[in-house]
């Protein structure tokens with residue numbers, strides 16, 4: 001009988017892409033996707049260690065799977081991702097019922113380990129750093145979006161940010177060759193994907209075979225049939241003139257960049273070991289906007305980092321106001337085991353952190369509401385990438401703004417002209433401008 005898999009993914013797009021690869025690996029072995037864990041023979045939980053909540057959610061899920069396993073002992077439960085790499089055996093001690101724990105560089109072993117675990121009285125653990133960061137590249141990735149394909153260009157990180165576990169869980173940077181990347185991009189475009197998102201923990205640090213990231217963008221941009229090109233996540237240190245110029249020269253690139261700042265206070269940034277000052281961050285923004293004045297920027301901010309004073313928090317508010325971000329992903333600092341900041345005293349009281357978070361979010365929300373209201377009446381072209389429900393779809397503008405419109409599933413993957421009718425802080429409602437709908441499906 002056909003075996004079925006169910007995958008639960010926490011965290012960033014890199015994790016989503018890893019889960020897509022795991023799905024590809026399992027399909028190659030004859031598995032099919034289950035719609036829920038109740039129908040599954042095998043579960044894979046892809047974990048994230050960046051936020052405390054994400055690892056709490058892991059143990060919550062594992063508790064749920066354990067209860068299911070009591071009814072169906074043949075269910076295999078496997079755990080991968082950053083928490084698996086970091087905690088390894090601790091997961092097995094804390095969560096009985098787990099059959100396989102696998103590291104971030106061992107994904108290609110998963111089908112075999114699942115198989116072996118059926119005859120093993122002990123759970124199986126594989127965490128060694130095999131050089132298989134991209135060993136699963138030959139597999140046909142099962143993309144979770146039907147329009148946008150993720151393509152990993154590099155993994156790991158050579159930075160040493162004090163609050164981050166990634167260098168420990170993912171190791172140092174490993175870059176794919178331009179040839180491998182271009183082969184995969186051509187492959188997904190041939191499959192009908194209109195948009196490619198290049199992924200890496202510090203994607204713009206990419207360097208391989210004498211090619212830097214800006215040059216890689218130019219080469220990917222040339223792939224015939226590709227209509228939109230995006231990338232994430234960028235580090236401010238690796239923003240340079242060539243990258244800024246790419247935003248002007250490459251029309252498929254659109255006008256959006258996620259550029260984490262984390263704080264607007266010089267002392268906090270230095271403690272975080274981010275490698276730039278607030279002034280340097282603003283210089284990078286100015287450089288980018290000199291080449292692409294309409295560039296929409298989003299960012300990450302941590303409030304309540306150890307020792308953050310009220311004045312330092314105000315520095316952050318000031319910087320955020322100065323840049324005028326399209327959106328912000330903001331978090332209260334929480335000490336993460338395995339990071340250098342974990343050794344520092346977490347001295348900003350919880351209540352104060354919450355207060356700062358709300359202050360920042362309220363300020364940003366007001367800004368987004370007002371700015372978005374000003375866009376009502378504008379005409380945009382969206383690439384439809386999601387079916388929201390019966391008779392309703394949504395897509396992204398070139399600036400990655402989300403617009404919901406009436407329309408049927410056949411619009412998926414098509415670029416359509418829309419007029420913005422109303423605006424919320426995070427999304428727009430539009431209507432199709434029928435006569436000028438762009439017939440540009442791939």
Ligand code: SF4
Pocket residue numbers: 157158159160161164165166167201202235
């Ligand atoms: S740049 Fe810093 S925050 Fe980003 S992955 Fe590397 S260590 Fe973590």
